[in-house]
Amino acid sequence: xxxxxxxxxxxxxxxxxxxxxxxxxxxxxxxxxxxxxxxxxxxxxxxxxxxxxxxxxxxxxxxxxxxxxxxxxxxxxxxxxxxxxxxxxxxxxxxxxxxxxxxxxxxxxxxxxxxxxxxxxxxxxxxxxxxxxxxxxxxxxxxxxxxxxxxxxxxxxxxxxxxxxxxxxxxxxxxxxxxxxxxxxxxxxxxxxxxxxxxxxxxxxxxxxxxxxxxxxxxxxxxxxxxxxxxxxxxxxxxxxxxxxxxxxxxxxxxxxxxxxxxxxxxxxxxxxxxxxxxxxxxxxxxxxxxxxxxxxxxxxxxxxxxxxxxxxxxxxxxxxxxxxxxxxxxxxxxxxxxxxxxxxxxxxxxxxxxxxxxxxxxxxxxxxxxxxxxxxxxxxxxxxxxxxxxxxxxxxxxxxxxxxxxxxxxxxxxxxxxxxxxxxxxxxxxxxxxxxxxxxxxxxxxxxxxxxxxxxxxxxxxxxxxxxxxxxxxxxxxxxxxxxxxxxxxxxxxxxxxxxxxxxxxxxxxxxxxxxxxxxxxxxxxxxxxxxxxxxxxxxxxxxxxxxxxxxxxxxxxxxxxxxxxxxxxxxxxxxxxxxxxxxxxxxxxxxxxxxxxxxxxxxxxxxxxxxxxxxxxxxxxxxxxxxxxxxxxxxxxxxxxxxxxxx
Amino acid sequence: xxxxxxxxxxxxxxxxxxxxxxxxxxxxxxxxxxxxxxxxxxxxxxxxxxxxxxxxxxxxxxxxxxxxxxxxxxxxx
Numbered sequence: 232x233x234x235x236x237x238x239x240x241x242x243x244x245x246x247x248x249x250x251x252x253x254x255x256x257x258x259x260x261x262x263x264x265x266x267x268x269x270x271x272x273x274x275x276x277x278x279x280x281x282x283x284x285x286x287x288x289x290x291x292x293x294x295x296x297x298x299x300x301x302x303x304x305x306x307x308x309x310x311x312x313x314x315x316x317x318x319x320x321x322x323x324x325x326x327x328x329x330x331x332x333x334x335x336x337x338x339x340x341x342x343x344x345x346x347x348x349x350x351x352x353x354x355x356x357x358x359x360x361x362x363x364x365x366x367x368x369x370x371x372x373x374x375x376x377x378x379x380x381x382x383x384x385x386x387x388x389x390x391x392x393x394x395x396x397x398x399x400x401x402x403x404x405x406x407x408x409x410x411x412x413x414x415x416x417x418x419x420x421x422x423x424x425x426x427x428x429x430x431x432x433x434x435x436x437x438x439x440x441x442x443x444x445x446x447x448x449x450x451x452x453x454x455x456x457x458x459x460x461x462x463x464x465x466x467x468x469x470x471x472x473x474x475x476x477x478x479x480x481x482x483x484x485x486x487x488x489x490x491x492x493x494x495x496x497x498x499x500x501x502x503x504x505x506x507x508x509x510x511x512x513x514x515x516x517x518x519x520x521x522x523x524x525x526x527x528x529x530x531x532x533x534x535x536x537x538x539x540x541x542x543x544x545x546x547x548x549x550x551x552x553x554x555x556x557x558x559x560x561x562x563x564x565x566x567x568x569x570x571x572x573x574x575x576x577x578x579x580x581x582x583x584x585x586x587x588x589x590x591x592x593x594x595x596x597x598x599x600x601x602x603x604x605x606x607x608x609x610x611x612x613x614x615x616x617x618x619x620x621x622x623x624x625x626x627x628x629x630x631x632x633x634x635x636x637x638x639x640x641x642x643x644x645x646x647x648x649x650x651x652x653x654x655x656x657x658x659x660x661x662x663x664x665x666x667x668x669x670x671x672x673x674x675x676x677x678x679x680x681x682x683x684x685x686x687x688x689x690x691x692x693x694x695x696x697x698x699x700x701x702x703x704x705x706x707x708x709x710x711x712x713x714x715x716x717x718x719x720x721x722x723x724x725x726x727x728x729x730x731x732x733x734x735x736x737x738x739x740x741x742x743x744x745x746x747x748x749x750x751x752x753x754x755x756x757x758x759x760x761x762x763x764x765x766x767x768x769x770x771x772x773x774x775x776x777x778x779x780x781x782x783x784x785x786x787x788x789x790x791x792x793x794x795x796x797x798x799x800x801x802x803x804x805x806x807x808x809x810x811x812x813x814x815x816x817x818x819x820x821x822x823x824x825x826x827x828x829x830x831x832x833x834x835x836x837x838x839x840x841x842x843x844x845x846x847x848x849x850x851x852x853x854x855x856x857x858x859x860x861x862x863x864x865x866x867x868x869x870x871x872x873x874x875x876x877x878x879x880x
Numbered sequence: 881x882x883x884x885x886x887x888x889x890x891x892x893x894x895x896x897x898x899x900x901x902x903x904x905x906x907x908x909x910x911x912x913x914x915x916x917x918x919x920x921x922x923x924x925x926x927x928x929x930x931x932x933x934x935x936x937x938x939x940x941x942x943x944x945x946x947x948x949x950x951x952x953x954x955x956x957x
Contacts, residue, residue: 469926478889482890487892491889492952495930
């Protein structure tokens, strides 16, 4: 056996309260890596076609990463894999925190859970022993308190990690997620609802197994070099959050671009984390405003100054890092003086949450964003989907499709933070009008009527992340063409420019200085190649357990391919790894095809694609030929023009 | 000698070739890079420049193969 992986999965059946181990052959790992890749390999072969995502035959996998625990850094990500109840096709969600290492320490690369418990249950997994524990006392409890209680109940058992759902997952919200480490979320694809449908409140993991690698010395050397560079990446104290809009404006107005040095972006991640984008992306159009129909004209400096990231880190009392992370983009904030928040501390809100409940709703009340962030973390709901859904509700209200009688008295005006908070609470609890919106935008259109579809910002059923494809068209390709649509963490043009993939992969187009930004708006072969490269490397990343922000620091610094070979002893070339990524991506797509998803149905809707284009702001006049771009992407993925892969080729 | 430069994202940097290299005299310094890029030296505390990913001074002499990187920002989250 090559090193790095544990060589087996734990298979649990909740209906029968049974478990078994299943060995996985070396060639499967070499073909699909671990993580999401191994997950799609197993689920494609073991979920029957046409399975009800909320039924007992659906499988829910908690997958670690091939490089997790090997001495590599930035490799502590874990994935949840399942058939998505939100899109009806392939579902996965990726997360940081501390769960991934415990999956492997228990002796597995993944834990696959099928069946359905009659009563609420949690699993206590200690190495290869599984105990089915009553979770009645936890059912109805929020995700953070549940995790705390689970860890306390198992406090004598050493280093332990847990993943749980909140009330939203219990109530089968299709936009609910799974939490670990008190608010780090695998949020997308409706994975929390699948867990809730199985009456599975949580899993608690405690392992003692050793994780081996083929060449620990080389892994240490790669890690050391990377850590040293990250350590030196420090922003001067003079650089303040108030300067970020200027940076955003200046980068947004450039007509050309070139290769970027990813290591230089790490300094901002270290200082602020993802919230550096709060104000930087408003002047350049990256941040969607007013349900994707507005711009800086609607959310001007008078508004966005309130979400200056400095104002958020003023509350930061310590940095937070996921397992094996050396950047530490997270933070723990002091919220003692915010009465609406239970407890004294909370995770720093991420950019996605701030924008989804800030500019997207024309809300500039910073304290409310802390409250909302805590509600989402405790309730167990995806902030991206929830924010998009409330933006949709507001636009329906403002245009008279729903009224005060429909909303139970809520006045859903832009920026009305009191109503926004009440609606979110009702969505999490599936109460009142919240029940209409608890399953996301697409489901809500079915209740409100066909006219509301014009305001429904989703892609194939999933709400898009807080980055505008009209600013970065390659991002739009991934929103539309990825088997889990609407995902902002697959790739984008700017990410491509920073990864330096062309230095390693023979077919990845090289980015040179002076590349014309306008060309990114054309459905060219080069765009298709770049998006295909993004999609393939993302699957290698997720199979490895690697962090997106490590990838964004560039492969010239975070040496993924060298890491993988040192871990496994495979001696594969980057081109071979990209072929592996393509294989994983093709199987994710094949899962969708088998389940009846038509890839072309996932094209961006008119507003998201800029048809007609915005009249004001930095994206004025911008539109993207998404259908043609998708076809180019499919071509370079090796699929037919309708996005159908031949997984036997 | 050739030095690789990653300029600030808001600089046009016409003096760099397609692969971001610039030709400077032997013994040239970081200050020369600022000058050639047209970045006022008074901005140096703000634009954050490193050589081979280590903190540097304006008068640090450069050598062939060095990488000079300036501050840049990435949308994401």
